[in-house]
Amino acid sequence: FRHVDAHTVVECRIMAKKAGIDIASSSLEAHQLAGGNVTNIVRALIAASKANIELSFDRACAIDLSGRDVFDTVKTSINPKVIDCPDPAKGSGALDAVTKDGIQLKVKARVTIRTKIDRLVGGATEETIIARVGEGIITVIGSSETYKKVLEKPDSISNFVMAKELDGDTAFQILSVNIVSIDVGDNIGAKLQADQAEADKRIAQAEAEKRQGMANARGQEMKALSEENMAKVLAAESEVPKAIAQAFREGNLGIMDYYHIKNVQADTEMKTSISKTGLPPKTPL
Structure with missing residues (x-):
């Protein structure tokens, strides 16, 4: 009716009594009803008594109900x-x-x-x-x-x-x-230093590539600007013949002035050609 294993309780009480430990049957029954292991409790109390270890019944019950093996605990206390x-x-x-x-x-x-x-x-x-x-x-x-x-x-x-x-x-x-x-x-220190050196190397390479890219972009910008300026020069040169013709019509430019301009242009083209070939100009005889 009380769901108590009377045989186990009686055996444990007899075992404790023979070891010189008096435990009331009601205490063993209460611990068993609480879900405890009365056999382990009695064995732990007997082992503690033989080893002169202070262990009360209530503390042994508390250890047992906490989920620990109270008998193994006493053994560990006796044998480290x-x-x-x-x-x-x-x-x-x-x-x-x-x-x-x-x-x-x-x-x-x-x-x-x-x-x-x-x-x-x-x-x-x-x-x-x-x-x-x-x-x-x-x-x-x-x-x-x-x-x-x-x-x-x-x-x-x-x-x-x-x-x-x-x-x-x-x-x-x-x-x-x-x-x-x-x-x-x-x-580990050497590995960390090697990893840091490799990381620094990659950062330096990235920075160099970045600078190289910026330099290339700047070069392209300068090339485009040069071509734009050359186009403006060519456009301006195309207006020169028109301006000369207009000067003739208005009487602002004479024939001698025109030939002088052509001589200057021819001389300029000759010097430009010589500078490109790298040959020194010939000394007139």
């Missing part, structure tokens, strides 16, 4: 757990960081943690520990002048991370941070 940083399950094989001299380092670390029972409910999870440790490692490497200093003293990374007390507000205590491996990657 080692986690990888970064987490291989997330697809990251190593942490990538770059020193000030532009060299990329690939770092793998292992973090030893112990569960803090009193902070388990509401405390940050392992993902937070991994993220904070990874951030600390990247910070140390990024502030190093050269990659050689990091390779010489990898323990400086561990010391920095431990000194930062990154386990605050988490459900775990960081016991140690150990650097498993440091691999030298690419020269």
Whole structure:
């Protein structure tokens, strides 16, 4: 009627009683009705009692109902757990960081943690520990002048991370941070400089092409202007015969004046022809 597994409740109460822990049957029934795992609760309380870890029934119930494995939590508190940083399950094989001299380092670390029972409910999870440790490692490497200093003293990374007390507000205590491996990657600084040089080269080429285009356009403008001026000169020259004829009719130009103009024109054409051929004018005998 109450949807309680009486057999499980009785077995758990007997198991707790034999371990020296007195738990009321009504408390076990209430936890089971709330959706909890009474077997895990009793096993966790027994393990905590044997290890002299303070764990009350109410706290164990709260941990269990929060979705965590309370028995695994107690085991982690007794036997510290080692986690990888970064987490291989997330697809990251190593942490990538770059020193000030532009060299990329690939770092793998292992973090030893112990569960803090009193902070388990509401405390940050392992993902937070991994993220904070990874951030600390990247910070140390990024502030190093050269990659050689990091390779010489990898323990400086561990010391920095431990000194930062990154386990605050988490459900775990960081016991140690150990650097498993440091691999030298690419020269990121050189690549960035090469990319910048290539970008500058392309910008310079674009500017040169722009200037060349402007110069070509200006040349075309000047050619068109020259042709326009030449057309105006030819148009003006075509008016000269008309003007001479008009001068004859009006009596403003005599025959000698006309021949003088023709001599000047002939002399001008001769000099122009000589200047084009590049030959010196012949000295008259």
